[in-house]
Amino acid sequence: MKILCIGEALIDMICVDKGKSLTEGNNFLKKAGGAPTNVAAAIAALGGEVELAAKVGIDPFGTHMIEVMESFKVSTKWVFRDEQYFTTFAFVSLMENGERDFYFNRGADGQLTADEIEAIDLSGVSIIHFGSATAFLPGPLQAAYVHLLQKALKQNIYISFDPNYRHLLIKNDTASFINQCWHFLENCHFFKVSDEEAMLLTATQTLDEAVAALLVKTTAVFTITLGKEGTLLGLNNTTTIIPSISVQPVDTTGAGDAFVGAALYQLKDFSVAQIQSLTAADWHKIISNANKAGARTCEYLGAMEAFKHLSNDIFN
Numbered sequence: 001m002k003i004l005c006i007g008e009a010l011i012d013m014i015c016v017d018k019g020k021s022l023t024e025g026n027n028f029l030k031k032a033g034g035a036p037t038n039v040a041a042a043i044a045a046l047g048g049e050v051e052l053a054a055k056v057g058i059d060p061f062g063t064h065m066i067e068v069m070e071s072f073k074v075s076t077k078w079v080f081r082d083e084q085y086f087t088t089f090a091f092v093s094l095m096e097n098g099e100r101d102f103y104f105n106r107g108a109d110g111q112l113t114a115d116e117i118e119a120i121d122l123s124g125v126s127i128i129h130f131g132s133a134t135a136f137l138p139g140p141l142q143a144a145y146v147h148l149l150q151k152a153l154k155q156n157i158y159i160s161f162d163p164n165y166r167h168l169l170i171k172n173d174t175a176s177f178i179n180q181c182w183h184f185l186e187n188c189h190f191f192k193v194s195d196e197e198a199m200l201l202t203a204t205q206t207l208d209e210a211v212a213a214l215l216v217k218t219t220a221v222f223t224i225t226l227g228k229e230g231t232l233l234g235l236n237n238t239t240t241i242i243p244s245i246s247v248q249p250v251d252t253t254g255a256g257d258a259f260v261g262a263a264l265y266q267l268k269d270f271s272v273a274q275i276q277s278l279t280a281a282d283w284h285k286i287i288s289n290a291n292k293a294g295a296r297t298c299e300y301l302g303a304m305e306a307f308k309h310l311s312n313d314i315f316n
């Protein structure tokens, strides 16, 4: 069965002049990115059949994005191309003081419409993963997201969600972001958050408080990724920390996306009812395997580079 990932497909322009701000830096590395795009690439790298629903421009960067996805064997049948809007860019640099300088040039990704979503054929799709920071910023993608959620619920498709809160991107829209996230947290079957996101979404100050609030307010299976400490699994009103494996991290970018991709890859051939009847031991095995995918991703520089080294051999 297939997995469909929806959300932003963008180009990260990473400043490679050490310590420089975006104003000072001259040299930038072009990297295809966006969280749902990463998840799709990770699933494909593991050997899963996966489609990406997103929008890019008709410019060379949109073409590059499609080529990168196809190099991973991600289906780009539902990657739409906008004739008016340029492919979305995120410019990032790590400055001397350790802060990130960030500039986001939003373009085509936010223009995916509910009509385009309506055209997507969901036959053979067992899981839809909604993973996007930008989906809840103002624009047509907001309604498109909700439309696909409704379509998925009607067709009894397993729904996965990752809010991907990015402070520099969302800081002026945080209240609306949280509000829209809750619609997905309440309706999905599985979600993954970081510890910071868990506290932000539950308006709590500690991880324990956040976990308690999530257990009360949601019915989904949930995971809270904790970096090298592994992952907290919330299942049937109980929580367990599932340790990761020890690696020498080079770059943690994309570890969370590889984690989600690996978890969904292991669920893709089950129906919603079958997933709901998995035991705690089954979930421990799934999350432990997903941790291995996250850890492997930390061993390489850049998410897409790491996914080239990902395969389902790590589950053995």
Ligand code: ATP
Binding pocket: 164, 193, 194, 224, 225, 226, 227, 228, 229, 230, 231, 243, 244, 245, 246, 247, 249, 252, 253, 254, 255, 256, 257, 259, 290, 291, 292, 293, 294, 295, 298
């Ligand atoms: P993202 O920045 O992609 O949203 P995230 O913050 O959600 O990621 P992390 O906690 O960084 O995700 O990593 C996801 C998973 O990868 C962790 O739950 C863990 O299993 C594994 N992982 C991350 N960092 C390390 C590490 N340094 N050593 C071992 N495993 C790691």
